[in-house]
Amino acid sequence: MFRRVRILFVVVILLSISSFTQANPGGVGDGVFDMQCGGACHGDSSLNQTSSAFISVQIEGSPYLGQPISISTVISGSQLTYSGDLGVFLLTDTTGHSDTPADAQWEILSDSNGGTNNYLEGKLLSGEDNFSASWTIKPTVLTTTTFYVSIHHGGDDTPYFGVSSGLQVEVLPIPDNLARLSPDFTPQTTRPLGEETFVSIATEDVTSVEIEWKVEGSSSTTATANSLGDNMWEFIAPASNQPSIIQWRAILEGEGPSQTTPWFNLVAQEPPFEVDQTAVYIQSFALFIFVFGLALSVQLKLSKGEKTEKQWEQTDQVVQENFPTEAPPLPGGQLPPGWTMEQWQWYGHEYLEELEEGAQ
């Protein structure tokens, strides 16, 4: 018994090793994470080596309160090509905790993967040695923030980590009559394939809106947005039949100073596959145990084991066949002391024989 428990214990430990003490080379998907993994990349940060990759960071747009700016990064270096997979963080300090833009009162409006996350995962395409990512963010309070871009990647069986130099951004109050986006404006970040998209823009102190848009890697096109009244504007993004990213920005004109917004990403993609993992695990285990029980039940029913066992169990038959039909005559008309009638039926004749031999 103790040996079986030990074997079971070893098996459990081995299973745990593969699932809990390893890194996640396949990544964990985009999300909102603090630096130094936050569960995103490696099990033990002390194993990290410094990445030789070069990280450049650029800020685009005027950092007015409630107005979006864009932060873009290009990560390059031959070391990246070892694994191909890359995780990129946008951070507001390097302490390793409470360092997301939200912690510094910045809201992420969009990221280059079509979400609103500070941690993005990507893959270097074959033959390339650089990777680009960008975020559109807006400040919600007057503050000064230093932004960093941090990266995680693999290679040579070693996890690598790198962080850019800081880029300080001071949030300014909004000048009078500045043509601007509404503080409530949140850009649409994704859209389905094969459909034209009506993109709405909420503004303040704006009299006209020009839209400049481009597909990644091609030249830009300009169009005039239609007014919907009440400081609302709209333009049509053409349909895309392939997963792709349209980048667009608005040139806002009004009575006050004009303003150009940062580039926003509009990602055309297949709807992501989502499934309730708990339901999957429960159904998997239910299928296992149900099939297991069903197959065993059928085998038990069909099994001839019980009948075979009964073929060997013939005690009743033997007793019936040899049961004495008549008891020997009682000596003196009564049972000898200490005997029962059943004993007398079986062994009485032996008693009488011994009695006769003793008399002779």
Add this chain to the structure above:
Amino acid sequence: MISPATFHVITTELVVGSFAMAGLCFLLHALCRYELIKSKNMVSITDNVAHFALLFGIIATPFAIFSGISSSPGSGFSTPILVNKMFLSMTGFGLAAAALISRWKMGNTILAEKKSMLVQTFSGMAASGLMLLTASAGGSFTRGESLLDIFSLPYDMIILMPITISTILLISGLASTTAVLWKILGKSTV
């Protein structure tokens, strides 16, 4: 220390190899019993090899499942193929475990009678088939193609039951398993 992805490749190769061997031996055993193959030695050889291969495959299967979950990109079930892999492998695992325990606890008697022998060989072959389907789904996921593509299997579709139905299935399975094991352990031939 090797990565879960490499560990997954190793364990799946063990699982697929073991189950393929077991499935083939179950098939040969059935053919021998129906005298389509006339060899008395083959009956006991295929019986032994099939069940030992099944045992080896069963030992390797949990490692393959857990390392597969660890090495999958994203948060685990990022595509329907991975969900189907989980369902197929767990169903195959259940059938294989039932076949092995039947043989272990009920002894030769389940192979003596043709009906129970058929159930046993069917369980073993079905378990092998499900494991090979799982491997095929894995091939479709990683390489975009597999040998079974000729059947155009719908790996992109999943049949996900509501949690309530799954729970009922789980409870009924647990109840029947407990009852059967109670009886089997009471009349073990070992």
